[in-house]
Amino acid sequence: MSVDKVREPFVRISKRASIELWRSWLFRAAALFASLVVCGVIIFALTGLNPVRVYAAMFSGAFGTVKRSWVTIRDLMMLLCISVGLAPAFKMRFWNIGAEGQILAGGIVSAALMIYAGNSIPLVPLLMLMFLASAAAGAVWGLIPGVFKAVWNANETLFTLMMNYIAIQVTSYFVALWENPYGSNTVGVINQLSKGGWFPAIFGQMYLLNVIIVLALTILMYLYLRYSKQGYEIAVVGESENTARYAAINVRKVVIRTMLISGAICGVAGFIAVAGAGHTISTSTAGGKGFVAIIVAWLSKFNTLVMVLISGLLVFLDKGAVQIASQFDLNDFVSEMITGIILFFILGSEFFINFKVRFRGRIKEAGK
Amino acid sequence: MTQLISLIQAAVAFGTVILFGAVGEILAEKSGNLNLGVPGVMYLGGIAGLVAAFFYERSAANPNGLVALLVTFGACFLAAMIGGLIYAVLTITLRANQNVTGLTLTIFGGGVANLFGGTLNKMAGGVGQISVALTSSAFRTTMPYLSTETGAIGKIFFSYGFLAYLAVLVAVFVSWFINRTSVGLNLRAVGENPATADAAGINVTKYKYVATCVGAGISGFGGLYYTIDYIKGTWSTDGSIEGLGWLAVALVIFATWKPTRAIWGAYLFGALFWLYYYIPGLTRSSQELFKMLPYAVTIAVLIFVSLRHKKEDQPPTSLGLAYFREER
Numbered sequence: 001m002s003v004d005k006v007r008e009p010f011v012r013i014s015k016r017a018s019i020e021l022w023r024s025w026l027f028r029a030a031a032l033f034a035s036l037v038v039c040g041v042i043i044f045a046l047t048g049l050n051p052v053r054v055y056a057a058m059f060s061g062a063f064g065t066v067k068r069s070w071v072t073i074r075d076l077m078m079l080l081c082i083s084v085g086l087a088p089a090f091k092m093r094f095w096n097i098g099a100e101g102q103i104l105a106g107g108i109v110s111a112a113l114m115i116y117a118g119n120s121i122p123l124v125p126l127l128m129l130m131f132l133a134s135a136a137a138g139a140v141w142g143l144i145p146g147v148f149k150a151v152w153n154a155n156e157t158l159f160t161l162m163m164n165y166i167a168i169q170v171t172s173y174f175v176a177l178w179e180n181p182y183g184s185n186t187v188g189v190i191n192q193l194s195k196g197g198w199f200p201a202i203f204g205q206m207y208l209l210n211v212i213i214v215l216a217l218t219i220l221m222y223l224y225l226r227y228s229k230q231g232y233e234i235a236v237v238g239e240s241e242n243t244a245r246y247a248a249i250n251v252r253k254v255v256i257r258t259m260l261i262s263g264a265i266c267g268v269a270g271f272i273a274v275a276g277a278g279h280t281i282s283t284s285t286a287g288g289k290g291f292v293a294i295i296v297a298w299l300s301k302f303n304t305l306v307m308v309l310i311s312g313l314l315v316f317l318d319k320g321a322v323q324i325a326s327q328f329d330l331n332d333f334v335s336e337m338i339t340g341i342i343l344f345f346i347l348g349s350e351f352f353i354n355f356k357v358r359f360r361g362r363i364k365e366a367g368k
Numbered sequence: 369m370t371q372l373i374s375l376i377q378a379a380v381a382f383g384t385v386i387l388f389g390a391v392g393e394i395l396a397e398k399s400g401n402l403n404l405g406v407p408g409v410m411y412l413g414g415i416a417g418l419v420a421a422f423f424y425e426r427s428a429a430n431p432n433g434l435v436a437l438l439v440t441f442g443a444c445f446l447a448a449m450i451g452g453l454i455y456a457v458l459t460i461t462l463r464a465n466q467n468v469t470g471l472t473l474t475i476f477g478g479g480v481a482n483l484f485g486g487t488l489n490k491m492a493g494g495v496g497q498i499s500v501a502l503t504s505s506a507f508r509t510t511m512p513y514l515s516t517e518t519g520a521i522g523k524i525f526f527s528y529g530f531l532a533y534l535a536v537l538v539a540v541f542v543s544w545f546i547n548r549t550s551v552g553l554n555l556r557a558v559g560e561n562p563a564t565a566d567a568a569g570i571n572v573t574k575y576k577y578v579a580t581c582v583g584a585g586i587s588g589f590g591g592l593y594y595t596i597d598y599i600k601g602t603w604s605t606d607g608s609i610e611g612l613g614w615l616a617v618a619l620v621i622f623a624t625w626k627p628t629r630a631i632w633g634a635y636l637f638g639a640l641f642w643l644y645y646y647i648p649g650l651t652r653s654s655q656e657l658f659k660m661l662p663y664a665v666t667i668a669v670l671i672f673v674s675l676r677h678k679k680e681d682q683p684p685t686s687l688g689l690a691y692f693r694e695e696r
Contacts, residue, residue, distance in 0.1 A: 014694065095467055097404075154674035155683065157402070157467060158621050161614060162663045162670070169660035176653035291471050298468045331486035333479045333605070340476025344454060347469055351462035 013355045024353045031349030032313075035342040042341070047328055054324050061323020062316045072319050074207040074277055077214040079311040081272060082293035084214070084221045084304050085265030088258045089142075090294075091225060091302040093238040098145060098160025099290030101167030102263045104283075105141040106134030106270025108174055110197070111190060111281040114274070115178060118196025126197055130271055138267015139260045141167065146259025150252040164290070171283050178281075189279050199276040210276045217265060222304045234258055266290070295343055299350075314339060373523050375646050379638030381598055384532040385410075385590045387634035389616025391539045391627050392587030396452070397620060398546055399579035400559040400686040401459060404470025406587050407613025408477025409451040413588020414595040414609055415481035416447030421503035421596065422488060433506035440503050440596065448588020451477055452581040460576045463690040478610055481591075485603035504601035507531060507593075531593045536631055538586060543627040555579055559684035562691035572691055590616060615641075618666040624673060624681040637662040 040051030047054075062072045082099050089096040110130045117126060145163060148154035180188045191197060202208040225231040233254050237244045244251050273285050292314060300306035321335030389406050396403045403409075420443035425431045455473050458464040508529045546552040557565040558575045566572050591609055595601065619637060623630035644650055644658035673681045 013692075015692070097467070097471075148671060148674070152671070152674045154670055155621070157404075157688070158617070159667065159670055162618060162667045165611075165614065165663040166660055166667075169656050169663070172656035172659070173653045176651075176656055288475070291475065294471055295468050298465060331483060331605075333482035333486060336475050336479025337483055338479075340472055340479055343472040344458060344469075344476070347458055347464040347472065348462050350464055354463070 010359065012358050014358075016354060016356050019353055027349045027352050028346060031345040032342065035345035038345070039338050039341050042337075043324075043334075047330065049328055054328070055320075057324045057327050058317070058320025061321075061327075062319040064323075068319070070205065070207050072315055074210055075319070076308075076312055076315040077207070077210045078269060078273060078277065079289055079293055079296065079315055080218060080307055081214045081269040082266055082289055083296040083300070083307045083311055084218050085138075085262050085269060086293055086297040087221055087262075087302045087304055087307070088225060088231075088234055089262040090297050091238050092234045092255065092258050094146070094149065094255060094259065094262075095157040096142065096145075096160050096259070096262055097157055097291070097294065098142065098163045099266045099269075099293055100286040100288070101160070101164040101290075102138040102141045102266035103270040103273065103286040103290055104164075104167040104171050105137040105263075106267030107274045107281050107285045108171060108270075109133045109137040109267075110271045110274040111174070111178070111187065114190045114197035114279075118191045119194050123196070123200060127199070127275065130197060130275060131268065134267045134271035135264040136267070138270060139264040142259045142263020142266065143256065146256050146263075149259075150255040168283050171281065171285070175282060186282060187280050190274075190281075191279075197275055198279060199272075207276065210272055213268070213272065213276075217268070218304045218308065221265075225302065225304070230254075230257070292339075299343075299346060313342075317342065371646055375639060375642060376524050376635075377527060378642040378645070379635045380528060380532060382638030382641055383634035383636075384528070384535045385594045385598060385612050386616040386619050386637060387535040387539060387630060388531075388590035388593060389587045389613055390619035390623065390630045390634065391535070391542050392583040392585065392590075393616060393620045394583075394623070394625055394627055394630065395542055395546075395586065396580045396583035397625060397687055398556055398559045398684055399576045400562060400684055400689065400691070401456075401576060401580050402466050402470065402688040403452070403455055403473075403580060403584070404467055404617065405451060405455050405473025405477065405584075406470075406616050407610040408470075408474035409448045409584045409587045410591035410594070410613045410616070411474075411477040411481035411609050412451045412591070413444040413448035413585075414591025415484050415603070416588075417441070417444035417592040418500065418595045418601065418603060419443070419484060419488060421500040421601065422492075425500055425502055431502050433502055433509075436500075436503040437506045440507075440592070444588050444592040445585045448591070449581045449585040451588070452584025453577075455584070456577050456580040459690060460573060460580070463692060466688050466690070474610065474613070478607070481609070482605045486605055489603055500596070500601040504596050507596045508600075529593075529597045531589065531597060535589070535593075535634075538589075539627040539631050542586075546627075556684070559686060562686055563693075566691075566693060576691075587613075587616065615662060618663060621673075622666050622669050624669075625683060637665075640665065 036055070040054070043049060043051050043054050061068065063069045082103065086096055086099055110133070113126065113130045113133060121129070141163060145154070145156050145159040148159060149156040175185065175187055178187045179185055199206070199209040225234065233244070233249050236247060236249060237251055237254050241251055244254070270285065274281055278285060296307055296310045296314065300310050317339055318335045321338050322332050324330065325332045325334050389410055393403060393406050417440045421436055421440045424436050424439050451473060455469055458469045459466050510527055510529065546556055554565065554570045555575050557568070558570060558572050562572045590612070594609060594612065595603065615637060619630055619633050622633045640661040641659060643661065644655040647658070650658065
């Protein structure tokens with residue numbers, strides 16, 4: 001009998017129509033736990049240290065003192081801001097890998113205003129001007145690949161990636177131009193004495209303005225994507241361009257408009273990085289956060305409120321790892337390795353959320 | 369004249385790094401996998417080779433150049449393949465998003481490599497103190513007689529370590545493989561339309577796995593050439609490999625997915641990258657603008673290709689998409 005010879009595959013996978021919310025978060029939590037175990041084993045293998053102690057040290061690195069907590073919050077806001085900027089583009093399935101470049105474009109403009117107008121314009125109008133100018137610079141940087149994608153269908157993943165390097169070289173150009181002191185090849189802290197263009201402390205907290213701006217953007221973006229007509233158009237274009245065309249949505253217009261918004265918010269992130277955190281500009285002002293934010297945006301399924309959680313987790317890991325690095329004499333890069341491992345696991349867990357896995361034996365029972 | 373020769377030499381050395389990266393990536397992309405983890409894979413290959421060389425020279429009683437070379441070579445290929453395997457499991461079996469997985473692999477690879485590289489620097493007693501002189505010189509051995517006795521021609525064609533020639537051979541081989549062999553044509557079918565390939569009886573999963581892992585292994589040699597030959601067996605945590613890895617991705621576009629075109633493209637990128645060094649009278653800030661050239665050229669090619677819309681120059685149709693048989 002030939003029928004018997006057909007072996008059933010050992011596992012069968014099928015797409016889930018839907019999944020309960022608690023179950024999807026259970027999978028993610030399990031993945032996170034598993035990844036922490038794996039990282040623990042690796043840390044133990046490398047250093048022979050008790051992993052639980054290492055994780056305790058990580059917590060102290062991120063929240064051990066009030067100052068550390070604020071630095072953690074500042075970095076969280078930075079990552080969140082970029083992720084929020086990427087959300088509309090990614091929801092449209094436009095692979096904006098170019099956040100790094102858009103951040104730098106905004107950062108350069110902010111730094112230029114600080115250098116050339118920092119001591120002549122009063123702080124509040126100056127900050128507003130910097131905000132608008134950096135948003136415009138980021139928007140232009142996002143617009144270029146956006147237009148080529150919309151009109152000529154040029155591959156946006158690769159285009160935006162190249163735009164990053166153009167921006168990095170432009171930044172190097174300005175760093176060499178503005179270097180201070182001469183020969184140091186860094187810009188140094190801009191307006192160190194006058195603090196022209198620096199974010200003012202609010203209620204004594206240096207980084208409170210960062211929090212206010214970013215949270216406002218986060219909530220606005222949530223509402224925009226969820227309740228506005230434009231947000232709906234973005235969702236339709238992302239799901240299927242043909243459907244969008246059939247529904248008389250002008251796809252080109254939506255792509256270009258969305259990239260303007262996406263680039264502008266990333267530009268604002270550059271403004272925050274320069275005026276609200278580093279007070280300087282260098283090629284590492286974006287520092288890979290534009291890439292990490294892509295992962296944040298993707299994992300949060302473009303829900304900006306979930307982004308707060310995921311960027312919080314990643315920044316916590318980063319700060320914690322820097323702490324263990326200095327405490328246990330490793331180097332800082334352990335944080336990138338840990339981040340990578342955890343993201344691998346979370347990415348893998350998405351499979352179990354989207355697909356149902358059944359093993360051979362159980363299918364037979366179900367068949368009877 | 370000497371200036372021109374030295375520019376060509378710099379271009380070839382630089383080009384070799386990204387040629388390996390790009391050829392490996394072309395192989396992976398032909399199976400439909402857009403692996404943005406090339407920088408990470410190059411990092412893994414580079415550090416594995418360096419670590420292997422370091423410990424071999426340290427532990428062996430009578431280190432031998434040829435053995436050192438083989439050990440280093442194997443470690444590099446293996447580590448880079450493991451990087452590719454992580455990517456393959458996540459994107460092919462678990463159908464995770466390719467862009468996000470690739471970027472994660474880049475973060476991971478950079479982290480692992482710099483962690484070990486930093487530790488190695490510390491073990492060796494400081495930055496630039498890693499000594500793998502034997503292995504490095506084995507890799508940097510040039511052709512006897514031809515490189516020294518033939519003047520300008522020798523300098524231009526024969527003054528490189530064997531990896532530079534291997535890169536060209538691999539590129540030609542991959543080109544032959546994907547255009548002239550039935551296995552290679554099957555691979556391209558998988559990248560163009562996996563559902564059709566599947567219906568024709570091609571094992572899509574197997575093809576994607578092998579192409580991604582072997583491609584990653586080839587890309588890894590780019591990192592190896594950089595650490596052992598280009599910077600002569602040291603490690604610096606300045607992220608230069610990452611920049612080179614992205615340039616390799618750019619080269620894939622520039623070459624429009626053709627390995628033979630990647631050969632001269634790689635040397636052109638190298639020449640463009642080093643051009644600023646040979647133009648007199650540039651200030652330091654305008655030098656930085658010159659370094660933008662390879663990327664600007666890539667953008668120009670990208671635009672040109674999408675404007676012209678020629679069939680042979682397009683990326684594989686299913687590039688970036690996971691394949692799930694039951695999906696319509």
